[in-house]
Amino acid sequence: MFHHYSILLLQQGVTLLWLTSIVPQLTPSSCQEPGTGCSPPTRAQFGFLYTSFGIMSIGSACIRPCSIAFGADQLKHHKNQRLIDSYFNWYYASATISIAIASTVVVYIQDRFGWRVGFAVPVLAMFCSVLMFLLGSPLYVKVKVDKSPFSGLIQVLIVAFRNRKIRLLPDDCYNYSNDMDQVELTDGLRFLNKACVVRDVDIGFSGSNLCGIPTVENVESLKSLIRIVPIWSSGILVFVNLLQKFPTLEAEKMNRRITSSFEIPAASFNLFMLLTITIWIPFYDRVMVPFLAKFTHEPRGLNLKTRMGVGIILSIVTMVVSAIVETIRRDLANSNMRVVMSAMWLVPQFVLLGLTEAFNGIGQLEFYYSELPNSMPSLAMVMFKVSMAVASLIASLLTNIVDSVTGQGGGVSWLSSDIDEGHVDYYYWLLSFLTLLNFVYYLICCRL
Missing domain, CATH: 1.20.1250.20 (MFS general substrate transporter like domains)
Incomplete structure (x- = not known):
């Protein structure tokens, strides 16, 4: 549903940008006619233009991180890692081709036929994209997310800081989730393990999390994120x-x-x-x-x-x-x-x-x-x-x-x-x- 709203938001932003080239009230007076002065854009015209840029930025910022993950979700049921690896290559290739078309064909159309036609091209392309996405929506694999993973990561930091003075013992128990894909607790970044240690006898069983104790899965997720930050910075x-x-x-x-x-x-x-x-x-x-x-x-x-x-x-x-x-x-x-x-x-x-x-x-x-x-x-x-x-x-x-x-x-x-x-x-x-x-x-x- 979030992807639906994002792509519609981007469509609206592109359409608003197109309107700035065809609605006289949204365009400054022409400087091309002889004997006429150029009046600067009004605040309302600037506001409308910046609004279109803002909506496009929000829409694209929401779509781009989700699109590649959404595409990979469609392939996970194949249980073929080689297929998923190949998907990343072809995704990047298709994105590059789109950039090449935008910087050549679309720019040529804008230069040859003017902004009205030039901006109409991405509007039409986005309309076709939205239509194809909505028509194919019933066929997509949609992974359900119960809650934001970031809330679990923040919880790990808070609880690990709160438990910073405790000492981990070899016979400690840890709070595992009830999910099928359980992970093992690693020794790396060991201080974070204090967030999921269970020492309260009132917790009846593993995974109940009655006292707000993060799960081992939450801790390992945060460790994964921390481990890739140095390579990300490189x-x-x-x-x-x-x-x-x-x-x-x-x-x-x-x-x-x-x-x-x-x-x-x-x-x-x-x-x-x-x-x-x-x-x-x-x-x-x-x-x-x-x-x-x-x-x-x-x-x-x-x-x-x-x-x-x-x-x-x-x-x-x-x-x-x-x-x-x-x-x-x-x-x-x-x-x-x-x-x-x-x-x-x-x-x-x-x-x-x-x-x-x-x-x-x-x-x-x-x-x-x-x-x-x-x-x-x-x-x-x-x-x-x-x-x-x-x-x-x-x-x-x-x-x-x-x-x-x-x-x-x-x-x-x-x-x-x-x-x-x-x-x-x-x-x-x-x-x-x-x-x-x-x-x-x-x-x-x-x-x-």
Whole structure:
């Protein structure tokens, strides 16, 4: 039911955004007509626009964490782990294809036919999506959730703190649930075990929980969440590298012509990364996984931690390649030679970025989903999206710091608005060094 409301909320947000382009009262007066002045948007117009953005943000934020977990729920009855592992690959591939279509076809329609037609396309697409979802609703596997898993986690922290002074004894009893999928209490993060210890003779039987004692399952769920936080943090810097905008500025300074009449837009070079992900994921899932499984005896081809580690290594290589290419481009731009470097030199780093995301990004999703308990599958996508949001903030903060420090004393900043004057290559070398340190940190996290 929550998924139903979320997708309808997103549909409403997209529709409201479309209305800002077709209802005259919601659009500022045109500045295109000669002899007329441009009046700024009114507060009401701004309010309506921001409302549409807010509704879309809430709707998409609710759908994205739930959709991947909801899709995996449809496959659990098959009892085929390989099928679920493959699902994550294809989910990521389909999401990448949708981004590629949105950044090319939809943008072209908006540019060619205007905002009215351009915004109508996602409205129509969302309508079809909602219709298909609602028509298929009776066929879906719907896992019932009795209560929020987060309330149990908070309860564990509170009770563990309350019982912090007690000593655990070998003959202690613990509060197990009555569920079929009971788990064993582990010795890791042992202080949390104090939350589920049972020492009250008034509790008649295990699982009754009459005194508000958390279950062993709650304790182990919290332990799983705590254990993956260090590895989660190691993936943030990978997304910092993926979110760099400087390659677009480099492409603007380079020769982007394919023929005498066709020039690739600078912002479209990101498509090489999206195409790499789209091509690599099916190839990896259908060819590489069966091949690697023969040697690693791992159904996924590579262990998830190995897969994420390969992604971090590729991220280091990407930054090194980016630094070398930018050094060559900058030297040519500041030389007396009238040679404009071809923008095709940027393609290898975009391909490497695509492979980085395919290895590390999908590896993160699968790792979170496999480590978290069955009661918290949607949290896997939440953690993934939060890491991207944190990476965006860190990328902005890092560029501001580098720009401020390197521009002190009246010098030219590495990240000068004129990249021919600046040293973006030095910034790439800095990122490669930080990512190398991050890889060492990742190896330490894997041993925890």
